[in-house]
Amino acid sequence: MTRTSAIFRRELSGYFTTPLAYVFIVIFLVLAGVLAFFVGNFFDRGQADLQSFFVFHPWLYLVLIPALSMRLWAEERKSGTIELFLTLPIRLSEAVIGKFLAAWCFAGIALLLTFPFWITVNVLGDPDNGMILAGYLASWLMAGAVLAIGAAVSAGTKNQVIAFVVTAALVFVLAVAGTPTVLGLLQGWAPSSVIRAVAGASLFGHFTAITRGVVDLRDLVYFLSIMVAFLAANAIIIDLKKAD
Template sequence: MSPLRAIFRRELASYFATPVAYVFIVIFLILAGVFTFYLGGFYERGQADLLPFFNFHPWLYLFLVPAVSMRMWSEERKSGTIELLLTLPVTTWQAVLGKFLAAWAFLGIALALTFPIWLTVNYLGDPDNGVILAGYLGSVLMAGAFLAIGACLSATTRNQVIAFILTVVVCFVMLLAGFPLVLEFIGALFPQGAVDAIASLSFLTHFTAIAKGVLDLRDVLFFLLVIACWLIACALVIELKKAD
């Protein structure tokens, strides 16, 4: 078995070794349902789509994903097991990627368990399932971007609470950059080019486009590049900590 696969299996199994994973999934599913059917006005809209469901995902992930990522490296550093992990015949990059993919798979499982909502909208109407599938893809990519940021910031500290707060702040800034009120404010002070540049860095802007069924390769590449950049930064941080 390759080191990457071994780390992936070990980390994914560790999520379900304690009740925390099940509590997280239950909370995620309850909040997704509340936001969709009550706050999102799913029935009142009279449209067969899942926009009310996907519209709240950025704000769900803003707090739930940092709760998952905060322990990825902070716990290893606090308990001292990071030294043991890095003395094994695995590279830093394999360790980083294995942990990230396991956490991403865990979030993917939680998201996949929302399929009854998809079944509900198909039972009530005739939705465009291609658009819904694109929304799920965008949600998975955005969750991965949040998680990569959280993994990097988790590697910078031994304190999980600090890792959680830092991740929430950074992810909030990345979301806020595409918020209409922010863009309007910036547009009143700066030329349109500056507004477009800031909007292009926003998770909200790229995710909203995908959730509407506009599957532009640039939006997909944006999230993949964000994931890659933050994971590279995470590996560099760990190498620096190891050198200390």
């Protein structure tokens, strides 16, 4: 536990010693604002909620989170510090979890910094704050799932650009899995169990379910199992492929 927290603290403070943290947060806040106001018609909808804000988060994460996760392991490989890191008396699980939690916590900080939106809707109207809380939870879970996928991809390469592109592609596939277009393509030839499985695997589907204000156990389990599965994959990839 103390070792995981040592890794966690090193990683988290690592974000803030480089411009990465500030660039990421600024771009995240600006894009979230621009999308909510101009594309989502935050004001014109005339409703005191944050739906038009949360609805774009999956797309934002599709682009921004891989930028955060790409360095997790690829940078250690590139600079050779992975050899130092993994010959310290730590378990591989502690290394994987410490790194992931730091990145997830950082994403949480960026998300919390969107609090002016929450203040704005509370000043302008009388929103359902429970629903907004659920929206934040959904957004944070979504970020965690994308980060876990990105961490596993980053574990397999020393090239951060490759890590970024592959993660974004994987997340895109998981994202569009539940859309009518994809399901329509499967309709007619694939067995209904496959269609149900593809629809159920959709990141956006589970995200939207929670943002509606209903925190269903199945959606929580979905996000947590994505994280656990990809973190396990992360550990296996590191273990199999340490040298190069």
